[in-house]
Amino acid sequence: GAVVSQHPSRVICKSGTSVKIECRSLDFQATTMFWYRQFPKKSLMLMATSNEGSKATYEQGVEKDKFLINHASLTLSTLTVTSAHPEDSSFYICSARTLGVDTEAFFGQGTRLTVV
Amino acid sequence: AQTVTQSQPEMSVQEAETVTLSCTYDTSESDYYLFWYKQPPSRQMILVIRQEAYKQQNATENRFSVNFQKAAKSFSLKISDSQLGDAAMYFCAYRSAGGAQKLVFGQGTRLTINP
Numbered sequence: 001g002a003v004v005s006q007h008p009s010r011v012i013c014k015s016g017t018s019v020k021i022e023c024r025s026l027d028f029q030a031t032t033m034f035w036y037r038q039f040p041k042k043s044l045m046l047m048a049t050s051n052e053g054s055k056a057t058y059e060q061g062v063e064k065d066k067f068l069i070n071h072a073s074l075t076l077s078t079l080t081v082t083s084a085h086p087e088d089s090s091f092y093i094c095s096a097r098t099l100g101v102d103t104e105a106f107f108g109q110g111t112r113l114t115v116v
Numbered sequence: 117a118q119t120v121t122q123s124q125p126e127m128s129v130q131e132a133e134t135v136t137l138s139c140t141y142d143t144s145e146s147d148y149y150l151f152w153y154k155q156p157p158s159r160q161m162i163l164v165i166r167q168e169a170y171k172q173q174n175a176t177e178n179r180f181s182v183n184f185q186k187a188a189k190s191f192s193l194k195i196s197d198s199q200l201g202d203a204a205m206y207f208c209a210y211r212s213a214g215g216a217q218k219l220v221f222g223q224g225t226r227l228t229i230n231p
Contacts, residue, residue: 034218043207043221044161057216091159095219105219107161 002028004096006108013084013115021079021111023094030096033077034105035069038091050077084115118143120210122222129198130230136183137193137225139208147213150184150191155224156204164206167191169213195227203229 003026013019023033032051036044050056050071058064066088068080077096081088091112097105119142129135141150152164167175167184174182179196195202208222 032217038159041226043223044219046218046220049216049218093159093161095161097217104163104166110159 002026002096002104002106004030004094004106004108006094006111008111009109010112011114013113015085015115016083018080018082019084019113021081021092021094021113023077023079023096023108025075025096025106028096028098029074030077031074031099033071033094033096035067035077035079036093036095038093038110040091044093047079081113084113086115089113089115118145118148118210118212118220120208120220120222122206122208122225124225125223126226126228128228128230129195131198131200133198134194134196135198135227137195137206137208137227139191139193139222141189141191141208141210141222143189143210143212145212149211149213150182151209151211151219152180152182152191152193153207153209153221154202154204155207161207165193198229200229200231203227 005024007022035047038044047062048056048058050069052074056069071077093110094108095105097103121140148169150167154162154164165177165180181194183192205224207224209219211219
């Protein structure tokens with residue numbers, strides 16, 4: 001099956017700093033990538049959808065300036081959490097799929113972000 | 117907007133027994149996809165099974181099968197011959213056939229397998 005690699009798997013950063021999370025599709029062209037946030041023992045909440053070469057579409061309530069998403073190539077999307085605060089601590093998951101109605105979305109391993 | 121509801125926060129089953137996880141959804145669309153994902157302690161999301169709404173036949177993948185009732189908007193997952201490795205969070209998810217095709221997840225059901 002298709003592989004999506006997310007890096008880093010864990011990151012700790014200080015309040016006020018920015019942290020970047022990468023999501024790569026290793027063996028297919030990801031025309032669309034999705035970024036989710038998952039709180040402990042909760043479901044996945046979609047943050048934004050990004051299409052290669054276009055601006056990301058953010059879900060209601062997600063701050064665009066805090067969660068910067070870049071999808072500059074067909075194999076890489078990045079999520080940058082800017083000016084991180086402890087409340088941004090969470091598990092972030094990306095998924096990627098290629099163009100087509102019937103194509104699957106494949107998930108990365110997730111990134112646990114801790115802001116101290 | 118579409119919604120997905122999993123009314124069982126936790127379920128448990130004896131090893132080798134059968135368990136059914138419930139899922140209902142709300143949509144006005146006629147063409148869509150439904151999925152069950154497994155999230156083990158590693159947190160990696162794993163696709164268990166998918167169902168196309170236009171197909172009347174219920175999907176089956178080895179020990180996993182679904183009961184898809186389109187009129188009732190119900191999509192349950194049956195796990196037969198439960199194994200210890202089946203222990204995980206299970207999420208039901210909906211995806212439109214058109215538009216952004218983003219996944220909408222249910223709240224999840226934590227499945228425990230008792231040896």
